[in-house]
């Protein structure tokens with residue numbers, strides 16, 4: 001059986017978890033087994049139905065009032081007791097902030113190794129094989145697992161969702177026992193920037209600015225573009241972040257975030273190796289740069305050599321026209 | 326406060342990665358090695374905590390002799406002591422293996438810790454695993470990807486970065502914290518620091534001394550293949566009037582790429 005951890009954010013199962021469930025189902029079919037899912041929290045039973053359209057045959061609901069706030073220690077303990085009972089061969093997480101926090105803790109509890117941030121999975125001789133980028137995408141390593149269960153986290157926005165089906169499955173509710181002193185490191189509060197934008201790792205379109213933006217106020221040009229492009233987020237090069245023009249949450253690259261959106265738009269970004277590391281797995285890349293020699297053009301599917309301040313206003317109008325159709 | 330910082334020696338982020346397909350390892354020849362950038366934030370944070378609260382900062386690395394250079398750099402930044410946990414094996418990409426070595430050393434040698442600091446991810450292996458695994462093996466609280474850290478007595482709070490927001494996490498000491506960019510601005514080494522670091526002895530602890538036998542810590546991940554990523558093809562580059570160029574770009578996005 002393949003077990004998928006479903007992350008809840010703002011009362012819903014995250015899309016990246018449903019991507020993992022979809023990929024889990026593809027592998028489960030090959031291995032002639034099932035994919036099941038687990039929800040952890042408090043008063044969350046209702047969310048189980050979100051997993052069935054993506055082919056979970058069963059959803060375990062682990063509830064306890066102490067689990068209403070996330071803590072890696074208590075969540076991994078809850079999950080550990082389930083794993084000991086139902087013995088999955090494979091456990092998958094999204095490589096989201098929570099997945100990356102929780103999966104290694106659980107792996108250590110189970111005494112098995114973990115592959116982080118995988119971009120491809122396959123089965124060979126009844127076992128899981130995964131590909132993960134290392135050196136920020138400058139090399140790919142294919143690994144398999146010697147222990148059991150086999151554990152991996154999968155990069156968001158890479159694995160396609162299955163076409164949802166109207167399906168039902170079994171909900172298995174379990175009250176878990178968590179000693180209060182096991183809630184180590186407790187989330188007290190979630191702080192959100194006023195009018196927080198979508199995160200770059202979760203966006204379908206990332207609109208990024210670099211040093212060529214010339215100043216913080218000009219990022220408004222990109223925000224205007226973003227406001228007309230659905231599911232888009234603002235990214236930035238490290239130079240723009242270090243200049244204090246935009247918060248480092250937006251930084252894309254080797255020491256920023258790795259993104260794989262459908263479309264990456266680079267404005268006034270030269271395409272340094274550390275920047276490319278974070279975005280070259282995007283499905284499509286476009287760039288506007290006044291320097292015809294800029295490295296960004298080596299990875300762009302479509303590039304405009306020109307002044308971004310002249311191009312962006314027209315781009316906005318043209319996009320508006322097409323999006324209005 | 327007794328603070329331990331775990332640091333790794335890694336190829337710098339400029340590096341072009343070449344692969345030896347036979348040994349399934351990267352070619353180290355010609356690479357410039359540095360202190361992993363996130364670990365630098367961790368070292369800086371430890372120094373600031375010591376400056377505010379008193380105490381001692383010890384930097385620890387698991388790796389080959391060469392990692393001594395990385396430890397020296399941390400000493401030059403102002404760390405009080407350094408220890409090398411000598412491990413001859415090449416990169417395994419197996420976070421649990423490293424975490425077990427670190428956890429064992431903490432239990433046996435550094436049991437008087439108040440805080441264990443890490444980088445959120447080692448540049449290169451990009452595992453982002455070791456801190457959480459060490460926390461589990463030692464039964465400690467963890468806060469990963471931290472951009473703000475406050476410690477009072479034996480209580481702490483930290484801001485941890487998640488998608489589009491921050492989590493405010495409270496914990497009690499000792500704890501595992503991993504540093505994200507934004508936590509601080511690392512200082513440069515001073516000449517005085519470099520001179521002092523040169524004179525410092527760095528004790529070397531072997532894996533046998535930690536009670537490991539060879540097959541205790543065999544990697545549990547098998548590397549099947551190491552390869553270069555598929556090369557992206559450069560696409561169409563145009564130099565047109567801005568309006569014309571914008572039109573063509575949007576036509577490309579709409580009709581060819583079908584992303585808008």
Ligand SMILES: Cc1cc2nc3c(=O)[nH]c(=O)nc-3n(C[C@H](O)[C@H](O)[C@H](O)COP(=O)(O)OP(=O)(O)OC[C@H]3O[C@@H](n4cnc5c(N)ncnc54)[C@H](O)[C@@H]3O)c2cc1C
Pocket residue numbers: 209210211212213236237238239240251252253254255256257267268269270271272273274275278288289290291294306307308309338362
């Ligand atoms: C350890 C380390 C980690 C790093 N991590 C990252 C990382 O995570 N992410 C990252 O991005 N960088 C990272 N860097 C920095 C990286 O090396 C580059 O310095 C940085 O990416 C450059 O940013 P930029 O392209 O915005 O600026 P520049 O390289 O200065 O490029 C600006 C570009 O804008 C163009 N331009 C200027 N004006 C206009 C205009 N009016 N219209 C159109 N184009 C214009 C110029 O032609 C130029 O190509 C890292 C560096 C180190 C050492």
Ligand SMILES: Nc1ncnc2c1ncn2[C@@H]1O[C@H](COP(=O)(O)O)[C@@H](O)[C@H]1O
Pocket residue numbers: 331332333361363364385386387388420423442443444445446447448450451452453454455456
């Ligand atoms: N060989 C090592 N020696 C010391 N610390 C390490 C080592 N490998 C990883 N770490 C620590 O664990 C963090 C996360 O590494 P990783 O899980 O490999 O991405 C690093 O930033 C270091 O703080």
